[in-house]
Amino acid sequence: MTDGKKSEKTTVKRCGEPVEYTVPKRTVAYEGGSADKLFSLGLTDHVHGYVMPPANPPVKESPWASEYAKVKKLSDDLLNKEVVVDAKADFVVAGWNSGFSDQRGITPEILDKLKIQSFMHTESCYNYPKHPEKKKPFEALYTDLERLGKIFKVEEKARKVVDDLKRREKAVEAKAPKGSPVPVFLYDSGTDQPFTAGGQVPPDDIIGKAGGKNIFSSLGQRWTQVNWESVTKAEPEVVVILDYGDKPAKKKIEFLKKSPQTRELPAVKKNNFFILDYNEGISGPRNIDGLERFGKYLRELTR
Template sequence: MRIKRRLPLLSALGTALLAAGCAGPAPDRPASAGSVGEGFPATVANCGVKTTYQRPPHRAVSLNQHATEVMLALGLEKSMVGTGYLDDAILPEYRAAYDGIKVLSKEYPSAEVLLAAEPDFVYGGFATTFDEKEGRSRDALAKAGVNTHLNIEECPSGPVRMAAMDEEVRTVAKIFGVPDRAEAQLKKLHGTLDSVEAGLKGVQPVKLFVYDSGDKTAFTAGGKGIGNEMIERAGGVNLFADVDKAFGDVSFEQVAERAPDVVVIYDYGDQPVEDKKKFLLTNPALKDVPAIKNQRFAVLPLSSTVLGVRVPSAVESLARQLHPGRFR
């Protein structure tokens, strides 16, 4: 499984604080700007949780890289009191802003640490942010006076398409009362996608298989996550789009049967890309696969393959690797 799913142990004190609801943020303070602003109260329905914001959050915490970078892309760093759980280096254009925010923990913070930051809002990229067993459920945080938002890729009503990126960015901007920033950011992001589309006009799609991880089976990208549309927009065909979820396990024999021309490696965690390549190149089940025989690989950082502001640049990166002749 992907290592981002591992969770640190929650301290007993943190659990007690959440259960009692006694460590939440201080009672209503005025927003940092001193006024509520237009668009409030604002009601947001998100992954089964309906929240009405009386004013923009001003003590926000972001957990998981794509959540953090959405906030930074919207220029919300002054409304943030903490962050945690990166998979990769923060994007260079957000580094200065990120460096001014307190890192609460390397991975997920305990309830004690999270509530000690006195947040009024927690934005999670993965459902594991709000893990009930660890005491960080959305309901428990609400009882402690903390509003929450979960990236909508974690609760899809169907396959996640590029429109979900627009919705996520606009929703976070709505919560913070900065809708104009969302539109400016989306114009930039769609400009990248339009440029890639123009460069790939008439191209023959490349058959590919995504290798995330696994040695007994292959953990791969299915047809329900944003990664599938990224592959399509980059001029590829995901040979496991029939896997009815964002990620799933398949056998290496299935990979061999479908004979990909390219293997896309998702890069993250403690296993270097070169080690993943070596494993695939020496796997007997894959010896006749065209991608393995021709040693044809593409690489994407994992943080670029989930719903956030990195998606368009990841589409461009993959397109350049699959069809280098189109982008000289």
């Protein structure tokens, strides 16, 4: 006998497109942000496994390490159609161009044809073909949790999780240093040209709500390449280092201190470096952990 409520279809937006969903039973999550969202909603029993590229920090460092241990690690490569089909997945959670990709042949449209449901991080929807949707990063996080709550029919749990995250966010914002926001440069990677955070990714909200100003906030993009001249011109007082991959934060700091293009930056001369964990920087509940830590850092810096 089937549970009638669980088999009912629910219409929820996937970016700007209304899509009908039935409650998934074999979810594949791509990267920590997707898995964290599901685990935070108490949905471990609905998760079959996760795909985690090697640049990501170990899952044992996650607040949901015990939940990761209950599901399968399906691959340490980028998301692809084969791993999803082999897993007999009925639902895939990832971002547009960070998981789903035309080039790699795994898109929501392709999965629809295979009768595999999919969901995209709202934060990544701003340039999704045909059905774009643009929201600020934290608003996008809360939207995802609410939408996943509807898909899995755990709306009340989602409301509680979102309310708690919003309460924590507002507490940091209320304590943010007064006066002109501190100019902040996020350094992801790159030596010839730096890779950084535009206005469409969580660090933009982390920096802004803590009392800083992302020097590339006006760029309507997610993770993007800029030039060192524009960094120098902005005179950042703080550098946020995104920590992931095979180049530790310490090595990135060493590069910034030695490079003639960056060693005279106010932040570098004052040794004002803040290390942001990868999973605090991509869309997921840990964004608020990053906000709380960076808020504390800025408050202590400006005393």
